[in-house]
């Protein structure tokens with residue numbers, strides 16, 4: 001293990017946010033599709049992949065889009081604290097984020113998200129007559145004019161950063177103002 005990390009807190013935070021922001025615009029970035037872990041309504045863990053849509057370093061906030069009828073929305077409403085896991089083979093970095101989430105089903109955030117999604121083929125997902133995860137009945141046409149798009153914002157409470165390296169792994173725990181080096 002490196003006993004004298006070569007990177008400062010400010011540098012590490014900057015590099016992490018640079019990669020998160022790249023992931024929102026680069027379809028091939030490995031951090032574009034993190035795993036979001038939640039607490040199920042039965043108290044058991046749940047996890048699934050989502051697409052990272054925004055990464056705002058100043059607000060320390062991420063967001064993703066979903067269907068407001070999906071089970072994860074009910075889970076996040078019941079237990080807003082959740083976790084994201086990102087892995088990048090290119091960087092050899094794992095990020096584990098503890099976040100406090102908020103579900104938005106109307107307002108300017110949702111309007112802007114719908115403006116982004118509506119011209120794409122993904123729009124029909126958010127117009128589907130049946131809720132995600134419900135038993136599939138007859139295939140019905142998407143409902144024109146209506147949509148079920150929700151934006152989930154996730155404020156980062158702390159970051160667990162792990163770098164795998166031949167010369168020694170490094171791990172740090174970052175909060176808004178602190179960095180602590182940890183045993184990997």
Ligand SMILES: Cc1cc2nc3c(=O)[nH]c(=O)nc-3n(C[C@H](O)[C@H](O)[C@H](O)COP(=O)(O)O)c2cc1C
Nearest residue numbers: 033048049050051064065066067070071072132133
């Ligand atoms: C690569 C990939 C990206 C996905 N992106 C999203 C997404 O951005 N939002 C979303 O709600 N579901 C997304 N999904 C589907 C979810 O993983 C999940 O199957 C679905 O949302 C139902 O989750 P839930 O039952 O936990 O609500 C994605 C799946 C894959 C494989």
